Amino acid sequence: MAFSDSVRQLYQEQLKALREAGIFKEERFIHSPQAADIEVEFPAGSSLKKVINMCANNYLGLSSHPEVIKAAHEGLETHGFGMSSVRFICGTQDIHKKLEEKMTEFLGTEDTILFPSCMDANAGVFEAILTKDDVIISDRLVHASLIDGIRLCSAMHDTYKHSDMEHLEQKLQMYQDKRLRLVVTDGVFSMDGDTAKLDKMVELCEKYNAMLLVDDSHATGFIGKTGRGTHEKYGVMGKIDIITTTFGKALGGATGGCVSGRAELVEMCRQKARPYLFSNTIAPVIIAGILRVLEILSATTERRDKLERNTEYWRKGLMEAGFILKEGDTPIVPIMLFNAKLSQDFSKALYDEGIYAIGFFFPVVPQGQARIRTQISAAHEIHHLDKALEAFTKVGKKFDILHRSKQEIIEMYGL
Amino acid sequence: MDELKEIIKNYVINEYLEPDSEPIDYDTPLISGGIVDSFSMVSLKRFLENKYNIQIPDEKATPEAFDSVNKIAQLVREFIKV
Numbered sequence: 001m002a003f004s005d006s007v008r009q010l011y012q013e014q015l016k017a018l019r020e021a022g023i024f025k026e027e028r029f030i031h032s033p034q035a036a037d038i039e040v041e042f043p044a045g046s047s048l049k050k051v052i053n054m055c056a057n058n059y060l061g062l063s064s065h066p067e068v069i070k071a072a073h074e075g076l077e078t079h080g081f082g083m084s085s086v087r088f089i090c091g092t093q094d095i096h097k098k099l100e101e102k103m104t105e106f107l108g109t110e111d112t113i114l115f116p117s118c119m120d121a122n123a124g125v126f127e128a129i130l131t132k133d134d135v136i137i138s139d140r141l142v143h144a145s146l147i148d149g150i151r152l153c154s155a156m157h158d159t160y161k162h163s164d165m166e167h168l169e170q171k172l173q174m175y176q177d178k179r180l181r182l183v184v185t186d187g188v189f190s191m192d193g194d195t196a197k198l199d200k201m202v203e204l205c206e207k208y209n210a211m212l213l214v215d216d217s218h219a220t221g222f223i224g225k226t227g228r229g230t231h232e233k234y235g236v237m238g239k240i241d242i243i244t245t246t247f248g249k250a251l252g253g254a255t256g257g258c259v260s261g262r263a264e265l266v267e268m269c270r271q272k273a274r275p276y277l278f279s280n281t282i283a284p285v286i287i288a289g290i291l292r293v294l295e296i297l298s299a300t301t302e303r304r305d306k307l308e309r310n311t312e313y314w315r316k317g318l319m320e321a322g323f324i325l326k327e328g329d330t331p332i333v334p335i336m337l338f339n340a341k342l343s344q345d346f347s348k349a350l351y352d353e354g355i356y357a358i359g360f361f362f363p364v365v366p367q368g369q370a371r372i373r374t375q376i377s378a379a380h381e382i383h384h385l386d387k388a389l390e391a392f393t394k395v396g397k398k399f400d401i402l403h404r405s406k407q408e409i410i411e412m413y414g415l
Numbered sequence: 416m417d418e419l420k421e422i423i424k425n426y427v428i429n430e431y432l433e434p435d436s437e438p439i440d441y442d443t444p445l446i447s448g449g450i451v452d453s454f455s456m457v458s459l460k461r462f463l464e465n466k467y468n469i470q471i472p473d474e475k476a477t478p479e480a481f482d483s484v485n486k487i488a489q490l491v492r493e494f495i496k497v
Binding site for chain 2: 140147150156157158159171174363367
């Protein structure tokens, strides 16, 4: 069918409805490399503004690290720009295998397979390892990419209340008649910044003969004493059957993801996962950069230690200023505003003060839980955090929400 | 009081709602109202099948058929042997 006027009108109406509902997404153009200090064109066409970035997944500050850039340059020279093939035809280089081995070593697993992104890893893993005779039991707050992957799989799917171990146990009991049970969780939940109770989850999975999959995208590189992830934090390294994670956040922040875990499960992905079979893998230049990132992280924990100190400083500063925070100890620090419009107005006011932080509201977070999500980086220096605290406090005073209870803020602004 | 509806309503409250959630009645839209996601209805279907010893075919267990306590009760009654 041609793209007739009536078809065009139909889409225009849908886009208009998104605008009217206040959920139309607009990009802000960054003219500088990713860092703590960035130059932003927003709105489109306006002059560049220098702001402090408080919303990147650049947890370890490695996105524009000189050594990573140098390694990527070298990789480009030695291994070329693209592969023009999927992995199993003629798209696998020595450095792809090397990165898979290094990730296996870093995560303490049995084997690893790369995917073009963690979104693709999550899209491919379930269908590759489960059938209609199996059940997936997932936390209700898992990332959208896991939900999409689960939808592509023929296994039955049920959920348990967020981090509620009693509820998970009930579900595990309920599905003992299934051939296989797979429990699915985020390691760090991206909107709240809390962590899954992996020690308890491993116990339950062992008791009820279930496999455990953890998406550690917001953890790999910096959670745990040596930054291996949430499985290190909870003392269960070697006990997670599948870890999916990304190279698009702490590990250089370019692109790519992987499935790492039991050798047979990884091999099943190599044989059957469609995003692996039908898409080129990560470009050589990026592989070279990630390999350098892993060398940096294996040599010292300096960056994750600094990130931990920065996070403590930031949380303490916000608490003292009188904001309501979601509890947690990860670099994802949500400042609760509850009302959707307030979260957008607050974000705009922060931008005017030179702080780049985004407001999130339903359906990204539950109804009535709108917030500004801040993300701390090892690239932040104390002067960045002090300036951001000053701006948050100024804007907090402007909207009169400091040292107020949730109920008071809701009474002032509504839900 | 309709016992079947109360059983369904109580299950929905215990299984899906948070302590500070708005109360629901028999007609509250559950899935289309954003209270329950359609995935999570699997456990309710399984609960009802086990409790009443019935089998609800997947093609009948649509999000529309599970959208309120009244609709769910109506669906279950189709399968309960008199």
